[in-house]
Amino acid sequence: MNLNWFTYSAPINFYPLAGRMITPFALLAVLLIGIGLYWGFFQTPDILSEQKQYYRIIFPHVAAAWMSMWLYIVMVGWALLGLVFNTRLSFMMAAATAPTGALFTFIALVTGAVWGKTSWGTWWDWDPRLTSELILLFLYAGYMALQSAIEDTRRSDRASAILAIVGLVCVPVIFWSINCPDPNQCASLHQQSSLEHVESNILIAMLLTALGFWMYSFAVIFMRVRRIILERERQTSWVAELPEVGGGL
Amino acid sequence: MKEFIYAGGYGLYLWSAFAVTAVLMVGEVVVERRLFKKVLARLKRIKRMEQA
Numbered sequence: 001m002n003l004n005w006f007t008y009s010a011p012i013n014f015y016p017l018a019g020r021m022i023t024p025f026a027l028l029a030v031l032l033i034g035i036g037l038y039w040g041f042f043q044t045p046d047i048l049s050e051q052k053q054y055y056r057i058i059f060p061h062v063a064a065a066w067m068s069m070w071l072y073i074v075m076v077g078w079a080l081l082g083l084v085f086n087t088r089l090s091f092m093m094a095a096a097t098a099p100t101g102a103l104f105t106f107i108a109l110v111t112g113a114v115w116g117k118t119s120w121g122t123w124w125d126w127d128p129r130l131t132s133e134l135i136l137l138f139l140y141a142g143y144m145a146l147q148s149a150i151e152d153t154r155r156s157d158r159a160s161a162i163l164a165i166v167g168l169v170c171v172p173v174i175f176w177s178i179n180c181p182d183p184n185q186c187a188s189l190h191q192q193s194s195l196e197h198v199e200s201n202i203l204i205a206m207l208l209t210a211l212g213f214w215m216y217s218f219a220v221i222f223m224r225v226r227r228i229i230l231e232r233e234r235q236t237s238w239v240a241e242l243p244e245v246g247g248g249l
Numbered sequence: 250m251k252e253f254i255y256a257g258g259y260g261l262y263l264w265s266a267f268a269v270t271a272v273l274m275v276g277e278v279v280v281e282r283r284l285f286k287k288v289l290a291r292l293k294r295i296k297r298m299e300q301a
Contacts, residue, residue, distance in 0.1 A: 041253075054259035060270040103277055111266040118262045220277055227285045234292055245292040 009087045011229045012238045018222040018229075025222065029215035036063075036208030044201045057115040058202070063210040065108035067217060068136060069171050071101035075143070076168050079161035091157035092232065094164065095147055096225035100217050102140035109133060120189060128177035129190035132170060139167035153232060 008014050040059045075097040082090035112130065113123045124130065143160050150156035178192050195203065233239050241247035256263045 052259075053256040054263050056256075056263060057266045060267060064270065100277065103273055107270050107273055110269050114262050114266040114269075118259055216274065220281060223278070223281045223285060227281070227288050230285075230288050230292060234295070239292065240296060244289055246296050 009085075009089050011089055011092070011233050012236075014089055015226055015229050018226050022219050022222050025215050025219035029212050029219055032208050032212030032215060034212075036205050036210075036212055039201065039208060040205030044205060045199065052119075054115065054118040057111050057118075059205055059209045061108060061111040061115060062206050063213040064104040064111065065133070066210050067213045068101060068105035068108050068133070069174060070214070071097055071104060071217060072136060072140070072164075072168070072171055075101060076164050079164045082157060083161050088157075088232070089229075091153075091161065092225055092228045093221070094161065095157070096221045096228055097217075098140055098143050098147075099224065100220055102137060102144065104213070104217075105133065105137040105140060109137065125189050127189040129174065132174040132177050136167075136170050136174060139164075139170055143167070 008017060037059060040056055044056075075094050078090045078094035078097065081087065082094060109130075112133075116125065116130075117123050143164050146163055147156050147160040150159060178190050198206070230239060230245075239245065239247075254260050254264070
C-alpha cells in the first residue's frame with residue numbers, strides 16, 4: 001500500500017481527518033474509563049484495610065501522572081518534527097498537546113495532594129517526585145506562555161519548541177526521582193512504583209484508566225488542533241470554502 | 250451504598266479527588282467546544298463581510 005504520510009502533514013487534509021477521529025476516540029475513552037473504574041471499585045479487594053479505601057485515588061492519580069509525562073514527550077516529538085521538517089502542522093500539534101498535558105499534570109498534583117493528606121498527613125512536601133512534577137507543570141505553562149507572547153507564529157513555534165526540548169530533561173528526573181538504582185539514595189516520601197507487586201485486579205483497573213485517559217487525550221487534542229488550524233489558516237481559500245464557515249455556496 | 254460513599258471515613262478525600270478529575274476533564278472538552286464554535290462564528294462573520 002502506497003500511503004503518503006506527508007499528505008496528512010498538510011492542514012487542508014488533516015483538518016477533516018482529525019474531525020472524523022474525535023468521536024471514535026471519545027467513545028473509546030468513555031468505555032475504557034468506565035470499565036476501568038468499575039473494575040477499580042468492584043473487582044478489587046480492600047487490600048490495605050477497611051479504613052484505607054482512599055488508595056483508590058490511585059486510578060485517576062497514576063493515569064494522570066503517566067499522561068502528564070507521556071504528553072510532554074509527544075509534544076517534544078512534534079516540536080522536533082516541526083524544527084526538522086519545517087512542517088506547520090507539527091507545531092500546531094505540539095501547541096494542541098500542551099494544554100492537555102498541563103491539565104493532567106495539575107490533576108496528578110491535586111489528586112496526589114489529597115492522597116498525601118490521607119496517607120502522609122500532609123498536602124504537600126518538597127519531595128523529589130512532587131517537586132519535579134511541579135516543575136513539569138511550570139514547563140507546560142512556560143511553553144504556552146512563550147507561544148502566546150510572540151505575535152509571529154513562525155517565531156513563537158520555534159522558540160517554544162526549543163523551550164520544550166530543553167525541558168525534556170525534567171521527564172527522566174521525574175521518573176528516576178523514585179526509581180533510582182540505589183534505594184538508599186532515594187529520599188522520596190513518595191512510594192516507589194512497583195508495578196510487579198501490585199495486585200493484578202488493581203493493575204488491570206489502573207491500566208484501563210490510563211488507556212482511557214490516553215484516548216481522551218487524542219479526542220481533545222484533535223478538537224484543539226482543528227481550532228488552531230482554522231485560526232492559523234483563516235486567510236486561505238480552503239478554509240473559506242469549508243461548509244461550516246458558510247463556504248461552498 | 251452508604252458504606253461505599255463513606256469509604257472507611259475517607260469518602261470526602263476519595264470523592265473530591267475523583268470530582269476534581271472529572272470536572273477538569275469534562276470542563277476541558279466544554280471549553281474546547283465553545284472555543285471552536287467561536288472561531289467558526291468569527292470566520293463566518295468575516296466571510297459575510299467580504300461578500301457584502
